[in-house]
Amino acid sequence: MVVTKKVDIYTRKINYYDTDQMGIVHHSNYIRYMEEARIHMMDVENIGLDFVESRGLVIPVLSVESKFIKPAHFGEDIEIHTKFTKFNGMKFAFEYEMYNPETKELLNTGSSSHAIVKADLTPISLKRKHPDFYEKLVELYERDKDE
Amino acid sequence: MVVTKKVDIYTRKINYYDTDQMGIVHHSNYIRYMEEARIHMMDVENIGLDFVESRGLVIPVLSVESKFIKPAHFGEDIEIHTKFTKFNGMKFAFEYEMYNPETKELLNTGSSSHAIVKADLTPISLKRKHPDFYEKLVELYERDKDE
Amino acid sequence: MVVTKKVDIYTRKINYYDTDQMGIVHHSNYIRYMEEARIHMMDVENIGLDFVESRGLVIPVLSVESKFIKPAHFGEDIEIHTKFTKFNGMKFAFEYEMYNPETKELLNTGSSSHAIVKADLTPISLKRKHPDFYEKLVELYERDKDE
Amino acid sequence: MVVTKKVDIYTRKINYYDTDQMGIVHHSNYIRYMEEARIHMMDVENIGLDFVESRGLVIPVLSVESKFIKPAHFGEDIEIHTKFTKFNGMKFAFEYEMYNPETKELLNTGSSSHAIVKADLTPISLKRKHPDFYEKLVELYERDKDE
Numbered sequence: 001m002v003v004t005k006k007v008d009i010y011t012r013k014i015n016y017y018d019t020d021q022m023g024i025v026h027h028s029n030y031i032r033y034m035e036e037a038r039i040h041m042m043d044v045e046n047i048g049l050d051f052v053e054s055r056g057l058v059i060p061v062l063s064v065e066s067k068f069i070k071p072a073h074f075g076e077d078i079e080i081h082t083k084f085t086k087f088n089g090m091k092f093a094f095e096y097e098m099y100n101p102e103t104k105e106l107l108n109t110g111s112s113s114h115a116i117v118k119a120d121l122t123p124i125s126l127k128r129k130h131p132d133f134y135e136k137l138v139e140l141y142e143r144d145k146d147e
Numbered sequence: 148m149v150v151t152k153k154v155d156i157y158t159r160k161i162n163y164y165d166t167d168q169m170g171i172v173h174h175s176n177y178i179r180y181m182e183e184a185r186i187h188m189m190d191v192e193n194i195g196l197d198f199v200e201s202r203g204l205v206i207p208v209l210s211v212e213s214k215f216i217k218p219a220h221f222g223e224d225i226e227i228h229t230k231f232t233k234f235n236g237m238k239f240a241f242e243y244e245m246y247n248p249e250t251k252e253l254l255n256t257g258s259s260s261h262a263i264v265k266a267d268l269t270p271i272s273l274k275r276k277h278p279d280f281y282e283k284l285v286e287l288y289e290r291d292k293d294e
Numbered sequence: 295m296v297v298t299k300k301v302d303i304y305t306r307k308i309n310y311y312d313t314d315q316m317g318i319v320h321h322s323n324y325i326r327y328m329e330e331a332r333i334h335m336m337d338v339e340n341i342g343l344d345f346v347e348s349r350g351l352v353i354p355v356l357s358v359e360s361k362f363i364k365p366a367h368f369g370e371d372i373e374i375h376t377k378f379t380k381f382n383g384m385k386f387a388f389e390y391e392m393y394n395p396e397t398k399e400l401l402n403t404g405s406s407s408h409a410i411v412k413a414d415l416t417p418i419s420l421k422r423k424h425p426d427f428y429e430k431l432v433e434l435y436e437r438d439k440d441e
Numbered sequence: 442m443v444v445t446k447k448v449d450i451y452t453r454k455i456n457y458y459d460t461d462q463m464g465i466v467h468h469s470n471y472i473r474y475m476e477e478a479r480i481h482m483m484d485v486e487n488i489g490l491d492f493v494e495s496r497g498l499v500i501p502v503l504s505v506e507s508k509f510i511k512p513a514h515f516g517e518d519i520e521i522h523t524k525f526t527k528f529n530g531m532k533f534a535f536e537y538e539m540y541n542p543e544t545k546e547l548l549n550t551g552s553s554s555h556a557i558v559k560a561d562l563t564p565i566s567l568k569r570k571h572p573d574f575y576e577k578l579v580e581l582y583e584r585d586k587d588e
Contacts, residue, residue: 016333016343017173017326021166021221027502028164028472032311035469039310049310050369061468063508068501071562074168075344121512163480163490164473174355175329178322179458186457196457197516208321210361215354218415222491268365311467315460315515322458368462 006143008041008082011101016074024071030098030108031064037080038094038112047136052116055130059114060121062091066110070100077101087141089127089134091115153290155188155229158248163221171218177245177255178211184227185241185259194283199263202277206261207268209238213257217247224248234288236274236281238262300437302335302376305395310368318365324392324402325358331374332388332406341430346410349424353408354415356385360404364394371395381435383421383428385409447584449482449523452542457515465512471539471549472505478521479535479553488577493557496571500555501562503532507551511541518542528582530568530575532556 012033020026042048052059072078079101086093091113098108118124126134159180167173189195199206219225226248233240238260245255265271273281306327314320336342346353366372373395380387385407392402412418420428453474461467483489493500513519520542527534532554539549559565568575 015326016329017167017175019168020164021168021170022499022501023168024501026164027505028469028476031469031472031505032309035310048369058463060463060465060512061509063506064468064472065504065506067504071501075342162473163476169352169354171354174358175322175325178325178358179456182322182457195516205316207316207318207365208362210359211321211325212357212359214357218354222489311461311469313462314458315462315464317462320458 008037008044009079010037010040010082011077011079012036014072014074014076014078019074022071024073027066027068030066030068030110033078033080033098034064034066034094034096034110034112037082037096041082041084041094045136045140047133051133053119055133056119057116057124057130058119058121059116062113062115064110064112066108068108070105070107072098072100072107078107083144084137084140085111085145086113087137089125090123092137092141155184155191156226157184157187157229158224158226159183161219161221161223161225166221169218171220174213174215177213177215177257180225180227180245181211181213181241181243181257181259184229184243188229188231188241192283192287194280198280200266202280203266204263204271204277205266205268206263209260209262211257211259213255215255217252217254219245219247219254225254230291231284231287232258232292233260234284236272237270239284239288302331302338303373304331304334304376305371305373306330308366308368308370308372313368316365318367321360321362324360324362324404327372327374327392328358328360328388328390328404328406331376331390335376335378335388339430339434341427345427347413349427350413351410351418351424352413352415353410356407356409358404358406360402362402364399364401366392366394366401372401377438378431378434379405379439380407381431383419384417386431386435449478449485450520451478451481451523452518452520453477455513455515455517455519460515463512465514468507468509471507471509471551474519474521474539475505475507475535475537475551475553478523478537482523482525482535486577486581488574492574494560496574497560498557498565498571499560499562500557503554503556505551505553507549509549511546511548513539513541513548519548524585525578525581526552526586527554528578530566531564533578533582 014025018025018029079099081097083095085095093113096110099106116126161172165172165176186196226246228244230242232242240258240260243257246253263273308319312319312323373393375391377389379389387405387407390404393400410420455466459466459470480490520540522538524536526536534554537551540547557567
């Protein structure tokens with residue numbers, strides 16, 4: 001079977017309030033754009049946060065990394081390419097590349113890793129308790145993982 | 148009996164990430180400073196949000212107003228004077244004046260009004276269910292109200 | 295001549311990071327949504343912030359008001375109706391109504407007033423120095439003002 | 442000569458608006474706390490951002506990393522330990538550890554790397570143009586670097 005790798009693409013405008021006095025997007029906002037992008041991907045894949053939270057689960061962030069290659073500015077769009085690159089049954093990870101869609105310049109690369117836990121932040125066996133969600137994440141991982 | 152009016156004073160530094168590309172504090176952040184200031188006052192008066200939330204209550208904001216008189220900048224402090232100016236048993240209001248503590252210039256005036264409701268956002272009779280909290284708010288109001 | 299009143303409509307998703315521990319959009323974010331909405335309207339009317347800033351002008355906010363009628367939540371859209379309601383040659387104002395586009399409920403009403411000044415925040419005569427911009431604002435005002 | 446390693450300690454309160462609907466500090470805010478902490482350290486060392494910007498320089502962020510070990514909550518303080526761990530004449534880096542000062546628990550570890558450039562974001566030779574600033578950074582690096 002051939003698995004076609006797929007990258008989810010999410011585009012958003014830069015807001016004025018995203019800038020700082022350097023005249024560029026404040027670096028902390030890329031972390032927020034990453035959140036928007038992975039939520040977009042999960043929505044597209046029918047495992048959006050309403051799906052997750054309706055099962056009494058939350059997905060806290062374990063770690064993030066972000067490299068600021070070129071600055072983004074107010075008035076520009078930013079296009080975020082998201083891949084689902086890791087899954088071990090309890091944790092998963094995303095990788096992100098952010099572009100200026102007009103100039104095609106790469107602005108930022110990043111990654112985030114996450115746990116799936118109960119709403120009270122205690123552990124759960126996804127495979128046993130939510131096998132459909134588990135299978136969906138395996139499928140995304142098989143599709144997107146780096147080889 | 149003489150009631151001495153009292154203004155709670157709260158001072159904080161301006162963060163770099165509070166600025167925007169105009170080189171000044173983004174106006175939305177004054178709304179956040181107001182929140183910090185009223186939480187400070189409530190802490191000082193022993194009715195802090197831990198007290199409120201431990202009783203299964205929350206204090207949603209009903210309205211805010213803010214007048215931006217002079218801009219604040221990164222590197223400066225901002226000093227916020229807070230008064231508890233209205234209370235009718237279910238709703239209350241604060242008034243704020245923000246100063247540059249070095250130049251004494253008035254930077255901002257604002258107000259916010261609030262409801263006290265249950266954590267699920269449904270109404271409650273404070274006077275009946277939490278008479279100590281109710282009495283404390285009456286006392287603050289008698290002290291700070293505008294005459 | 296019949297002037298057709300026009301309301302600019304801008305819709306955006308609620309981000310996860312817009313929420314607070316009450317489980318609703320933090321009230322300060324409505325002030326940011328207002329900024330997005332008026333920038334959208336100015337873009338639609340060809341007087342976007344790039345137009346403004348290319349002339350060495352900035353548009354600081356003088357005041358905002360916001361009434362929080364019903365809470366917005368993560369996963370919902372919010373639809374903002376914006377009108378240009380005041381203009382006196384140096385200052386102007388917008389009014390906003392925010393809706394849940396699915397339930398049609400009114401969530402928030404607000405307003406903001408603004409000055410047009412030079413980038414160094416000193417005054418300018420718009421009518422004399424930028425008559426085309428001035429005329430455009432008169433036109434918007436004539437169209438949207440409350441009668 | 443004995444160089445005493447020194448860790449700058451910066452403590453701040455968690456704001457209500459720092460939380461999200463998971464009831465914990467939104468992860469993006471740790472990136473902002475890191476900024477506050479390094480600005481605090483630079484102030485303490487007399488190379489604060491006013492010093493930097495008065496010389497026509499800015500310090501854009503090149504990368505950040507953050508590991509979220511335990512969540513912080515509204516009403517708690519957070520204590521940030523900052524070290525200046527890298528400097529090569531053009532770039533430098535900080536490392537951060539964040540603690541709950543009451544429980545002594547480690548909440549977060551992170552790092553950030555930075556360039557020193559002109560305000561227009563073009564390169565500069567710090568050693569040649571600002572030798573005093575250069576020497577100060579060498580001194581901090583010698584003091585804090587990991588051996």
